[in-house]
Amino acid sequence: MKRIIMSLALLLAVTQPAHADGGKMQSPPNALWQEECGSCHAAFPPRLLTEENWKQLMANLDKHFGDNAELSAKDRQAIESYLTRNAGSGARHSAVSLRITETPWFLREHRSVSPKEWVHPEVKSRANCTACHQNIAQNRWSEHSISIPGRGRWYDDDDD
Numbered sequence: 001m002k003r004i005i006m007s008l009a010l011l012l013a014v015t016q017p018a019h020a021d022g023g024k025m026q027s028p029p030n031a032l033w034q035e036e037c038g039s040c041h042a043a044f045p046p047r048l049l050t051e052e053n054w055k056q057l058m059a060n061l062d063k064h065f066g067d068n069a070e071l072s073a074k075d076r077q078a079i080e081s082y083l084t085r086n087a088g089s090g091a092r093h094s095a096v097s098l099r100i101t102e103t104p105w106f107l108r109e110h111r112s113v114s115p116k117e118w119v120h121p122e123v124k125s126r127a128n129c130t131a132c133h134q135n136i137a138q139n140r141w142s143e144h145s146i147s148i149p150g151r152g153r154w155y156d157d158d159d160d
């Protein structure tokens with residue numbers, strides 16, 4: 001019996017749709033991270049930068065993209081550990097600028113967004129994820145929860 005259940009679980013895992021990126025982006029819940037890193041902008045999914053990137057970013061919170069995002073040593077350590085535990089890996093999730101929006105993954109994933117759409121008054125910055133991803137409060141990044149200002153709802157069937 002146990003063996004049957006195991007093979008069923010394996011079968012289910014194998015038959016998941018190929019483009020489940022949105023689902024993979026779901027971050028394990030963490031109240032402290034959500035509150036501290038989701039107050040000025042969206043709480044960016046840890047998977048979108050590498051462990052090295054997060055360490056560097058967390059070591060320089062007083063100089064954070066022109067802002068001061070300093071935390072107590074205790075909170076900083078707790079959040080850093082959460083981020084690095086759930087970090088992405090490989091060159092495609094890495095950027096010298098420590099910007100998710102400048103990683104090869106991001107640029108490729110968003111290649112269908114036009115230069116004009118990036119500077120739409122309701123978007124302004126690429127880091128303004130919520131302008132297009134409307135359901136991230138529910139932890140949903142999937143392409144079925146996207147609406148581009150000036151274009152409308154987004155569906156893509158030939159995704160890879």
Ligand code: HEC
Nearest residue numbers: 036037039040044065067068069098099100101102125127
């Ligand atoms: C006081 C406000 C503030 C807080 C708090 C804050 N940030 Fe930011 N963060 C910013 C600003 C401003 C930017 C630049 C946004 C832009 O370019 O549009 C930014 C950008 C970023 C970027 C790069 C976004 C890109 O362009 O890809 C990352 C990654 C990031 N923050 C992570 C974090 C993490 C992790 C925390 C929690 C430890 C945090 N931030 C807390 C203000 C803040």
Ligand code: HEC
Nearest residue numbers: 021022025109112113126127128129132141142143154156
């Ligand atoms: C101007 C609108 C816009 C902004 C701003 C934007 N995105 Fe997207 N995003 C899109 C579109 C459109 C797609 C779908 C691309 C495709 O499927 O070809 C997408 C796809 C994604 C996906 C993959 C979803 C899936 O199911 O395949 C993730 C994850 C994602 N974006 C994260 C982010 C993050 C994180 C930010 C902010 C740092 C951001 N996006 C900013 C429009 C935007």
